[in-house]
Amino acid sequence: MIIDRDNGVPYYIQLMELLRKQIAAGILQEGQRILSEVEMGKVYRINRHTVRQAIDELCRLGELYKIRGRGTFIAKALLDTVEYQLSAKNRFTENIKKIGATPSTKILQTNEIIAPEKVRKALDLDHDERVYFHYVQRSINERPFLIGQAFLPVKYFLNALPYLNVLESMSEFYAKYNINYERAKSTIQAVFPTKEEALLLDIPRNMPVLKVKKLMKSQTGIMIAYGISCYRSDVAELSISW
Numbered sequence: 456m457i458i459d460r461d462n463g464v465p466y467y468i469q470l471m472e473l474l475r476k477q478i479a480a481g482i483l484q485e486g487q488r489i490l491s492e493v494e495m496g497k498v499y500r501i502n503r504h505t506v507r508q509a510i511d512e513l514c515r516l517g518e519l520y521k522i523r524g525r526g527t528f529i530a531k532a533l534l535d536t537v538e539y540q541l542s543a544k545n546r547f548t549e550n551i552k553k554i555g556a557t558p559s560t561k562i563l564q565t566n567e568i569i570a571p572e573k574v575r576k577a578l579d580l581d582h583d584e585r586v587y588f589h590y591v592q593r594s595i596n597e598r599p600f601l602i603g604q605a606f607l608p609v610k611y612f613l614n615a616l617p618y619l620n621v622l623e624s625m626s627e628f629y630a631k632y633n634i635n636y637e638r639a640k641s642t643i644q645a646v647f648p649t650k651e652e653a654l655l656l657d658i659p660r661n662m663p664v665l666k667v668k669k670l671m672k673s674q675t676g677i678m679i680a681y682g683i684s685c686y687r688s689d690v691a692e693l694s695i696s697w
Contacts, residue, residue: 458473466505473499483529515659520657522597537551540696543637547624558594562589570608578678584609584610586608588605589619599657601691606680608679612628618631634679638670646666648663662689664685669682
């Protein structure tokens, strides 16, 4: 498989098709790391910029994905689109396993802060009340799918930081405090991502995200959590059921 230098087709498009043919033939398989930009440039005798253009376009189309510090990998076709259900009791791990994919969670930040004004109002907290801030990145088959922020009143979850620092499932967290939770309200808006959101979701700044704001309540009707989640709009198809 070589680059044809005489047919007039841009080199990056030819490289994209060559990679696709290798995937279709099973030479490159799902989850396999491909050659680096430098290595691929040497193999096909094209410059690194051209290789990067081809790889970035295949990543945008969901055929490849990048993991920072590790390289670029062949994506699983399963992630063309994911129907993700927003239910009264949302469970990321359970939702993703149902479609036969592999879920994973990376904790980005957990600390205790004074509740920001919007959080204080949403949770009906007094001035200067404190909340736990829990910030995570959730992925499907090692590709970023959403980033989520949760604000939880300290007064309802005493000494919770050790749990939040290692916990991947909010359902398990609520269970530790004998809380039978459910969604009280959600709003969904399509917006352009911030620089940080685009970086964490591995998308360009001009690709909208689906931003979901939610309120969670306990079995006694007390508001126990305010959350903001950003979903990749090229992958997530949100359905609502509760």
